[in-house]
Amino acid sequence: MLLEEAVAALAVRPDGFYVDGTFGRGGHAEAIRQRLGPDGRLWLIDQDPAAIAQARAAFGNDDRCLIHHGSFTELRALAERQGVAGRIDGLLLDLGVSSPQLDEAARGFSFLRDGPLDMRMDSSRGITAADWLASADAGEIGRVLKEYGEERFARRIAQAIVDRREQGSPVATTGELAELIAAAVPPRERGKHPATRSFQAIRIFLNGELEALSQILEDACGLLAPRGRLAVISFHSLEDRMVKRFMRAKSSTGHVPSELPVIPDALKPIFKLVGKPVRASEAEVAANPRARSAVLRVAERLP
Numbered sequence: 001m002l003l004e005e006a007v008a009a010l011a012v013r014p015d016g017f018y019v020d021g022t023f024g025r026g027g028h029a030e031a032i033r034q035r036l037g038p039d040g041r042l043w044l045i046d047q048d049p050a051a052i053a054q055a056r057a058a059f060g061n062d063d064r065c066l067i068h069h070g071s072f073t074e075l076r077a078l079a080e081r082q083g084v085a086g087r088i089d090g091l092l093l094d095l096g097v098s099s100p101q102l103d104e105a106a107r108g109f110s111f112l113r114d115g116p117l118d119m120r121m122d123s124s125r126g127i128t129a130a131d132w133l134a135s136a137d138a139g140e141i142g143r144v145l146k147e148y149g150e151e152r153f154a155r156r157i158a159q160a161i162v163d164r165r166e167q168g169s170p171v172a173t174t175g176e177l178a179e180l181i182a183a184a185v186p187p188r189e190r191g192k193h194p195a196t197r198s199f200q201a202i203r204i205f206l207n208g209e210l211e212a213l214s215q216i217l218e219d220a221c222g223l224l225a226p227r228g229r230l231a232v233i234s235f236h237s238l239e240d241r242m243v244k245r246f247m248r249a250k251s252s253t254g255h256v257p258s259e260l261p262v263i264p265d266a267l268k269p270i271f272k273l274v275g276k277p278v279r280a281s282e283a284e285v286a287a288n289p290r291a292r293s294a295v296l297r298v299a300e301r302l303p
């Protein structure tokens, strides 16, 4: 999504060093690779083992590429180990779930396809959504639905989940959860399944998505080379708000007492904003309605 726009925003140099922190199916990564010369370098990261299998198949024989299975929050340690912190020319984050994750019923992300209630991006570790819903209390479930899904009927849904569990049949599949939510809330938001917000909330919570985003944004300050670019594509308002606030805060001078003749380093801006937020074109939205919510924001590390 926003492929041309994001890759253009990275202003890829043939001999530059780029990181795609969210490989997915590798669409962006391939577009970056095509712009690299023999001295360029590209690191590919994804926490999904299926994405990494695809990365190995398509990029594994390319000496310019390093493939890492894990969270992009591990990038800082990885870069420090390899002695390249502060040398990255472009970091791309295309956040959220990938189309294959949504389309494959067995991953448990979609209320449209019945499958086990899993929702882990990294299926090699962590607890599944079914396990969490089988043990969390109604207060915690309600808080997650409200905080990460901005769900108005969070308490009602949480109580229905716990009631069902107490009756001896905890929700085990995406279809069961979607039905339970549809029955628990009044019909609303035409064209949107009533479970949309809850599924989003549980996924964000289980995968620690906002915590990971907050960490990588902070880490990016020390990872990028002077004039290195940070390009982030968000899919929902919680992510986009975090990216917007971060980029704004780091690109403006903190409050400087007027009697100071020189601005202390700690108050100097770290980034400058590059262009305005970019949304998907009408053509892209027509071809892929999910692109409607995507927003790209770009910032450049100041020397």
Ligand SMILES: C[S@@+](CC[C@H](N)C(=O)[O-])C[C@H]1O[C@@H](n2cnc3c(N)ncnc32)[C@H](O)[C@@H]1O
Binding pocket: 001, 021, 022, 023, 024, 025, 026, 027, 028, 029, 045, 046, 047, 048, 051, 070, 071, 072, 073, 094, 095, 096, 097, 098, 099, 121, 212
């Ligand atoms: C929207 S898709 C990326 C699509 C990709 N740009 C492409 O062209 O195919 C998001 C991907 O990011 C991965 N992901 C999300 N959060 C992550 C994190 N904290 N660390 C590593 N990968 C993450 C997901 O597993 C998913 O494969």
